[in-house]
Amino acid sequence: MAQLPWHKSLQQALVQRQTDGLYRYPRLRQGPQGVNVKVDGQAFISFCSNDYLGLANHPEVVKAFQKAADQEGVGSGAAHLLTGHSQYHHELEMALAAFTGQQKVMTFATGYMANLAVIDGLMNRGDVVIQDKLNHASLLDGSRLSQATLYRYAHNDMASLHQRLHQTANIERKLIVSDGVFSMDGDMVALPELMALAKQHHAGVVIDDAHGLGVVGDAGKGTLQYFADQIAEKPILVGTFGKAFGTAGAFIAADELIIETLTQHARSYIYTTAPPPAIAAATLAALQINQHDDAYRQRLQARIEQFRQGASQLGLKIMASQTAIQPILIGDDKQALKLGQQLEEHGILTGVIRPPTVPKNTARLRITLSAAHTEVQVNQLLSALEQCHVH
Numbered sequence: 001m002a003q004l005p006w007h008k009s010l011q012q013a014l015v016q017r018q019t020d021g022l023y024r025y026p027r028l029r030q031g032p033q034g035v036n037v038k039v040d041g042q043a044f045i046s047f048c049s050n051d052y053l054g055l056a057n058h059p060e061v062v063k064a065f066q067k068a069a070d071q072e073g074v075g076s077g078a079a080h081l082l083t084g085h086s087q088y089h090h091e092l093e094m095a096l097a098a099f100t101g102q103q104k105v106m107t108f109a110t111g112y113m114a115n116l117a118v119i120d121g122l123m124n125r126g127d128v129v130i131q132d133k134l135n136h137a138s139l140l141d142g143s144r145l146s147q148a149t150l151y152r153y154a155h156n157d158m159a160s161l162h163q164r165l166h167q168t169a170n171i172e173r174k175l176i177v178s179d180g181v182f183s184m185d186g187d188m189v190a191l192p193e194l195m196a197l198a199k200q201h202h203a204g205v206v207i208d209d210a211h212g213l214g215v216v217g218d219a220g221k222g223t224l225q226y227f228a229d230q231i232a233e234k235p236i237l238v239g240t241f242g243k244a245f246g247t248a249g250a251f252i253a254a255d256e257l258i259i260e261t262l263t264q265h266a267r268s269y270i271y272t273t274a275p276p277p278a279i280a281a282a283t284l285a286a287l288q289i290n291q292h293d294d295a296y297r298q299r300l301q302a303r304i305e306q307f308r309q310g311a312s313q314l315g316l317k318i319m320a321s322q323t324a325i326q327p328i329l330i331g332d333d334k335q336a337l338k339l340g341q342q343l344e345e346h347g348i349l350t351g352v353i354r355p356p357t358v359p360k361n362t363a364r365l366r367i368t369l370s371a372a373h374t375e376v377q378v379n380q381l382l383s384a385l386e387q388c389h390v391h
């Protein structure tokens with residue numbers, strides 16, 4: 001396309017991003033994802049995958065995918081409501097309803113789309129959405145799409161949430177939205193307090209448990225199960241498959257009225273091709289492994305404890321997280337980038353997370369642990385952190 005007058009400002013913005021140490025560079029992986037990966041030609045032990053239970057390459061999950069693809073081909077051919085919805089999607093939704101103890105479930109191609117749907121499908125202009133400041137970007141985008149008025153409260157701060165609820169007391173339709181396990185900090189929502197406030201103020205609640213499912217709660221049932229004996233009612237739940245379930249896609253679980261409403265109104269459900277049936281089949285296999293074999297979760301938990309103990313001994317700035325997400329706070333963007341590169345020279349791959357993904361001056365190395373990591377590999381990570389003088 002011909003150069004337009006404003007192309008120059010695009011170029012300047014890219015250069016500025018580089019100067020600020022905020023540029024994101026795409027990387028190319030050779031071979032399968034997992035704990036041992038090859039990226040841009042170099043071998044690493046990876047600590048930046050969300051495959052928390054190591055199910056992405058599990059033979060049963062791969063086999064289920066292959067079998068369904070042999071039967072049904074790859075593409076679903078159409079949107080869910082226009083024959084794209086297969087028997088595999090249906091079975092997965094039924095199994096997830098039983099797993100979550102909710103009336104009904106609908107599935108999506110990605111968590112991003114489920115989060116757009118759950119807010120856009122329920123809220124309209126004039127309604128109010130109240131979100132934790134550290135919620136995932138897709139939840140904020142869901143608010144934007146809905147055109148409801150967005151309020152944010154200080155991270156996991158129930159006094160701040162209370163204030164927002166007071167401020168919006170005259171609005172009938174209010175929805176409180178929070179991550180279950182926060183994606184960049186790894187901590188958990190104060191769910192019992194949040195649910196009590198919601199009840200008091202007649203607000204709906206959505207919990208995005210992308211990072212809690214498969215990791216916390218009995219049988220990996222996530223944040224809602226973790227707090228089960230402290231909450232009387234279940235919030236609307238969003239879960240994703242691209243993390244602990246090792247596949248791709250997402251679901252919303254809620255009562256029938258909510259799911260019917262979303263089915264009729266959520267644009268990111270209606271106007272998009274259903275994910276491949278084989279993905280649903282693979283997810284069903286992963287769900288069964290997750291439910292029936294606690295060994296994966298126990299291994300993950302052992303690695304989490306090993307890392308936290310070692311990191312405290314090294315005096316690293318770890319956060320109050322008991323989950324697979326174990327960030328080390330660095331602060332300065334360029335310093336975080338430099339440490340990330342030094343760790344790579346030691347064969348360790350971590351996520352270097354900078355604004356706008358996290359607030360300014362809170363750049364961090366986001367370390368994610370998996371049941372697939374060995375004790376030796378976590379020791380290698382700790383030793384590399386020590387040698388790179390990460391403080």
Ligand code: PMP
Binds near residue numbers: 136210
């Ligand atoms: N919610 C949270 C909390 C996430 O961390 C993510 C992905 N990183 C998503 C939703 C989006 O899920 P997906 O990758 O399936 O689009």
